Amino acid sequence: MRARRSTPRSARRPAQALAGLLLASALALAGCSAGADDTDGGSSADKAAAPGAEAQEGAADSGRASGSKATTPPKISASHIIRTASLTVQVKDVPKALDAARTTTENAGGYVGDETTTRDEEGSEETRVVLRVPVEQYDDVLADLEGTGKLLKRTAKAQDVTDQVVDVDSRVKSQRASVARIRELMDQATKLSDVVTLEGELSSREADLESLLAQQASLKDRTSMATITLSLSETPVKKAEKKDEDPGFVDALAGGWDAFVTMLRWIAVAFGAVLPFVGGAALLVLAWLRLVRPWLARRAEPNRNEQN
Known part of the structure; x- marks a missing residue:
């Protein structure tokens, strides 16, 4: 009998390790193929169920679309308009008219702003008040105030700021995204110098964002609320004319005295007007009597002597 060869243990160990490696690889391949089959099966099932679901969803969407088209009209892009008006109205009673204007404004959902009241030397009162009303009630309130x-005077203006509103809204959105990016970078920064730089940039961008938000709020307020400046003045009252009464003795005496004084005044005026001419004539007469007449007399005397 032949004797068996005995395989050394050092030769059997690599073979066992290789067999174990092959077995693990086979199991891994089997698991991957099973997972792939499950995935394919699930996706195929989803694909099989998808056409029906898509058809139902498409039908529902088409039904909603047709219903919305049948019931709601197409939306028109809203415009942003700033409306302002100025009225000057003459009334009999300024406080009463001012109370009526306040009531009209508050009933329309608005409010009363600045108010100034003045009174002239004759006692007439004048009030100037600023009213803010919703744009939807602007025409109705304006008509009520005119009545x-x-x-006396009316001016109305309308300024379209739609482009400005759209621009500011877009800039606000971009600035918010920019601030968010800076904050993310600050969370990721590790160096102190980077953190300091990012904090300065964040402060600057937050300040710009606050300015844009203020512009946005101002535009929203001016486009949603119209401004009406109302000036109220009192109607001038005509003074009552005095009734003519029969004159009495005192009235006659006073009238006669006034007439006498008036006559003296006119005489004095006439005398004052004639006095220069009288003075000139008197001087001429005096010169004639004192100078010219004696000179003529002396000249005529030799002629008489010669004739004799």
Whole structure:
């Protein structure tokens, strides 16, 4: 009998390790193929169920679309308009008209702003008040205020700021995204110098964002609320004319005295007007009597002697 060869242990160990490696590889391949089959099966099932679901969803969407088209009209892009008006109205009673204007404004959902009241030397009162009303009630409130008295002056303006509103809204959105990016970079920064630089940039961008938000709020307020400046003045009251009464003795005496004084005044005026001419004539007469007449007399005397 032949004797068996005995395989050394050092030769059997590599073979066992290789067999174990092959077995693990086979199991891994089997698991991957099973997972792939499950995935394919699930995806195929989803694909199989998808057409029906997509058809139902498409039908529902088409039904909603057709219903919305049938019931709601197409939306028109809203415009942003700033509306302002100025009214000057003459009324009999300024405080009463002012109370009526306040009531009209508050009933329309608005409020009363600045108010100034003045009174002239004759006692007439004048009030200037600024009213803010919703744009939807602007025309109605304006018509009510015009009917409080006699309309003296009216001006109305409309400024379209739609482009400005859209631009500011877009800049606000971009600035918010920029601030968010800076904050993310600050969270990721590790160096102190980077943190300091990012904090300065964040402060600058937050300041710009606050300025844009203020512009946005101002535009929203001016486009949603119209401004009406109302000036109220009192109607001038005509003074009552005195009734003519029969004159009495005192009235006659006073009238006669006034007439006498008036006559003296006119005489004095006439005398004052004639006095220069009288003075000139008197001087001429005096010169004639004192100078010219004696000279003529002396000249005529030799002629008489010669004739004799």
